[in-house]
Amino acid sequence: MMRSLWSAVSGLQTHQLEMDVIGNNIANVNTTSYKSQATGFQDVLYQTIKTGTAGNGVKGSTSADQVGLGAKMGSININITKPGSAQTTYNPFDLMITGDSFFVVSESQNSPNQEKYFTRDGSFTIDAEGSLVTQNNGLYVNFIEGEGILGNGEPLISDRTKTMAGQATSEAYLKGNIDRDDKQLVEGRTIQMDVYGNDGNVYTINFKLTDNADDEDNTYSVQIDKILDKNGNKISNTLNEKLTLTYDHANGRLTGITPYPIYTLDNGVQELDDDGNVLSTTYTMDGRMGQAEFSRTLTGKDGNQYTIYYSIDHHVPEEGEEETDTADYDFNVVYVRKGEGTRQYINKTMAVIDYDSESGNLLTIDGENAGEINVDLSEIYDGIGDITFDISNTTIPVAAGTSYRFEFNGEADVLGSLNVDFSNTSNYASSNGVHSSSVSAIRGDTYGLNKGYPNGDMNGITISDNGSIYAKYSNGQDVKLAQIVVAEFNNAMGLEKAGDNVYKASLNSGEPIYMDITEDGGYMSSGVLEASNVDLAKEFTDMITTQRGFQANSRVITTSDELLQVLKGLKR
Known part of the structure; x- marks a missing residue:
């Protein structure tokens, strides 16, 4: 008698769990990309009253007599492969994904050890820093490395992408x-x-x-x-002024006012400190376009003189006669000559010339580019x-x-x-x-089909069906910024729900397989979201059967109680 009570209690508990799952499904009937769950029951232990026997020629074999001890929840599965219907939003950052793929999102932009989450919810937006994130929790959308001009985690809208440099007609x-x-x-x-x-x-x-x-x-x-x-x-004809340049021996920088072209160079005026050390040398150059060559003679400790020859060239910006900003230049050592001897050519671009002012020895001819102008020896x-x-x-x-x-x-x-x-x-x-x-x-002209284009400002972002993100510019050009990565699993039903419409990988799901969505024939739709895949008709039907099961189990308890009352009355 007690077995029936405990079996009925386990039945009540199991049907309560099923009702909880049904209620959660119905609650998420309008949740974006929600995947419904389904329950599976299984029996528990059995008490063997009589074991089975084998036949012996006199009697036949008999089966074992067993009494069950109730039911339990066997599984709660996610209907992950059933797609939801498409809902049009007209928001270009809303994406619907097809097939068995998932978007990859994370809490950090650049950390290599960041935990990855996976979602079917493509409700994305641009945050204050210009990054593509999920609307509900601000997780960063991950990209495929090497696709587009941006790396994984870089913002779509930044000083780097807001404008686009023009390209010359070719x-x-x-x-x-x-x-x-x-x-x-x-x-x-x-x-x-x-x-x-x-x-x-x-x-x-x-x-x-x-x-x-x-x-x-x-x-x-x-x-x-x-x-x-x-x-x-x-x-x-617009550039014919003079340029005054100052070369600072302390840091090897050559600066000037109004970056006009260079043609000739005088011997320079040196500025000395109280001890006679050279602080700087000022050269004056004419404003015709061309290269200028000038030299610096140093006396070594051995008494020999070393002459360092430089050349400088300049690219003139448009309307350069109105420029007043300081311009930096690169030096090239053309050759070094000892006394009147043979020239020794040194093929290095340098920024710093280091020599010992006490001994006069040349220490180094080295360094990196210090300015913006490269030497060009072409006529x-x-x-x-x-x-x-x-x-x-x-x-x-x-x-x-x-x-x-x-x-x-x-x-x-x-x-x-x-x-x-x-x-x-x-x-x-x-x-x-x-x-x-x-x-x-x-x-080829500016009014026809032209391979060149002017500078442009970003005026929009579009996302293609393979997840490629393009910036649209006012000059008519489109530039691929990045491509959204997706992940698939050997057993997607084994994913663990983590709330906020995201999943986590588990031992049963296997490790994520990252890919371009087109590799499995899938695609993304922009301006569309995947709706919940909850089937209300099925949920109401399951609710009815769950209610009947719960009522039947409660009936077992009341009936068992009545039988116990009868047994109790026998004592009178």
């Missing part, structure tokens, strides 16, 4: 006809093109197309006539640069259907290199007696 395509009887070709017909520079500004290049009169093959020459900045000023011409040939003296033959590469340096290095393609030009004389050539850019 290709230009011209079309039109070069009339062989065009008289303007004698002096040179101008072809004008607006292009982008490395600094993101617009520059106008004027090409001059000239007839090679002595050539019987109807060929022409093209050369760069001038380059104009956005204000219409010729680059080489230049009026701020336009050379093209792979000398613009000042040479032109190149052009025939219809050809292309040429122009290389810029010096002032014009803001333009990088430019491929000019003449393959769409023809070479026919006019039939109406009006001889005029017409050649213009069809691609």
Whole structure:
């Protein structure tokens, strides 16, 4: 009799647990990406009243007689593989993930030993520091290392990503006809093109197309006539002031006011302290574009003189005549010569020249770059640069259907290199007696299909179906910042729920397998969230059966109690 009471009690307890699970499922019917749970019962111990016997030829075999001692909760499983329905939010940072994958989130951005959590809830947002985090608890979303310009844990919006540097135009395509009887070709017909520079500004290049009169093959020459900045000023004509530079022997820094180009250098004026030690040397240079070479003679302890030769070059910023900031420069040691002996070339970029002022011995010629300007020994011409040939003296033959590469340096290095393609030009004389050539850019200028672009400001972020995060810029460019990593498990149903819509790996789930979501055929949907997968019809049905089971077990208790009352009455 007591067995029935204890069995019924265990049944009540088990059905209570099942009702708790059902209640939790119904409570989370609208929880984003919630995965419902299902219970599994199992019996407990059995008391054997009579053991089973084997047959002996006289009697047959018999089964054992056992009485059960109730039920218990066998398992509470997560319906992890059943997807929830899609809910549109129109928030670009809300993501729905397909397949068996999970987003990877963590409490710290950069700690290598941080605990990882896993979630199907793609309710993400950008926090105050520009990082992609979960909306409900601020956990950081993890990225795939090496995908995009950002590392794992770096904020999406920062000083590094808010703006984008421009890129110089690298290709230009011209079309039109070069009339062989065009008289303007004698002096040179101008072809004008607006292009982008490395600094993101617009520059106008004027090409001059000239007839090679002595050539019987109807060929022409093209050369760069001038380059104009956005204000219409010729680059080489806007910079003609002087520059005063001061070289500090204490730290090897060369500083100056108004960073104009350099052409010549005087012998310098030295500043001495009370003991006769050199504090600094001031050099004055003219403002033409070019390289300057100057020297410093040191007397060694052995009485020999050592001369150190330097060269310096400068890239002039646009509207440099208005600049007043201090500019830093790099030194290159071109060579060191002992007395009147042979020059010894040293191929090193240096920032510090260290010598003993007492002994006069040269101690080191070493150091790292101290400034922003690198030495360029290429010949230049009026701020336009050379093209792979000398613009000042040479032109190149052009025939219809050809292309040429122009290389810029010096002032014009803001333009990088430019491929000019003449393959769409023809070479026919006019039939109406009006001889005029017409050649213009069809691609490569700022108004056509252009491989260059100006500076841009970030004006949006998008997330693709493979989890790649792109920054959109005002110059029309998209840059991949990062890619969201996902994780899969050999047994996802073995994950442990940790609250706040996240899971933790367990011994039963196995270790996470990190990957790109497309590796298993999955994808992400932006502006969509995964709803709860709770099925209310099933939950109500389970609630009914649970209620009936609970009532039946309580009935067992009352019936057993009545039987005990009957036994109690027999004593009267």
